[in-house]
Amino acid sequence: MGIIYISLSLFVCSALISMSCCSEILDMQKMFQTLEAQQDAISQLTNQVLQLKGELQSKMDETSERLRECSRNKRLLLENPYEGALKVGFTAKLSNHMLNLGNNQAILFDTIVTNIGHHYSANTGVFTAPINATYYFFASIMSHTNEKLETEIVKNGVREVTMYSYDNVHEQGSNSVVLQLNTGDEVWVRHLSMYGTKVYGNGWSTFSGFKISDD
Template sequence: MSKFLQLFFTLVITCSGVKSLSNDHILQRFAFMEQDIAKLKTEVNLLNAANARLNEDNQRLHSLLIKLQQYEPTYDGLHRNIDKHTKNSGPKMETKRLLLSSESPPTTDHVAFCATLTNTISNLGTHQAIEYDKVITNVGHGYDARHGHFTSPKKGIYLLSVTAHAINDAKQKVALDLVVNGNIIFQLLSDGSGGNESNMSQVFPIVLETGDMVWMRTKAGYEGKYLYGSTTWTLNSFSGVLLSAL
């Protein structure tokens, strides 16, 4: 094999026009190549060893996962037995459960909010959230005036109310969506194009889960309109109240 490589290099050097190199130079270069090949073999061996260790770790993790899945039914049965024992125990156990629950974050029993628009929005964008900036009521701190979002602090039946106002302008047809977590619940249209000012209101009950986010936004196709804000009159508003917790 070495003789073949030596002959190969001799032919390459001769063809390239470099004829002044001696056999010693060729052998020296060949020796350097053999050293490089030896280094590459060493690195390949190291990589193969590392890959073998990774395969062993993967097999151990797979075995642990199988064991955990085998223990899962036992854990579920133990958990049900604890719940059953807790329900059947006397006042002493109930006292302990109350002490544990006292460490949980307090829940909000009353929720209500009301906000109006005082700053006129002159050019509504696509799906632009309406930021009702004047907060009148915010019991439970669920309404965020910075973004116009109401976040439900607890699951329950809520009563929501929205009012949209359009001034007497031939180009004014204000259309808004009420959305929950980005899903449209209903749409509101106030048409002032007939020469008279127009007010449209909607009041409805809705079930919200803890953490659900509700807001008003521009309806698609009604961009470029404007909502009139007023510090004197309540023309555009967004409000809600928790009727019953679930």
């Protein structure tokens, strides 16, 4: 009986030890599974952090470029106070001859070369000032062979400067003027009744103007 008791005791102890080892193994497996799950989560978080870091760096680079552009624009404005201000300028030419000109008839420079701001009208030959400013105007008018021609640059219908041309060949009369204009003032070139009734076209007669500075 003593031997049987000892044997049973050893069997029970062995069984308990085996169960304990199995429990420990199961706990370790669960621990490893938990660690693997945590590593996967950490890896995902690391990837998300790297992605966010890349996006943040891209935004920072974009912001830095915008700041540099603003700095460049500010520097340009300081170097040139008229940079970015309203730009005005035009050149137009007479495509066909104008014949039988009447007294004070406007010369219609109908072909536009440049018209920055679109303040010159090829339909009327008139430039209209968009703002109060100082402007420069120049006109060159060609006469026909052996014919005198007198023209003028006018502001709101009042003579500012005149042009005269005459020769036994084609000749050009030209003049220029600097004018201070208010918004809505008009400047154009017109014929004078004293001499000539024809203006030579084909691009030989031109009218130009541009804004020099704001008042």
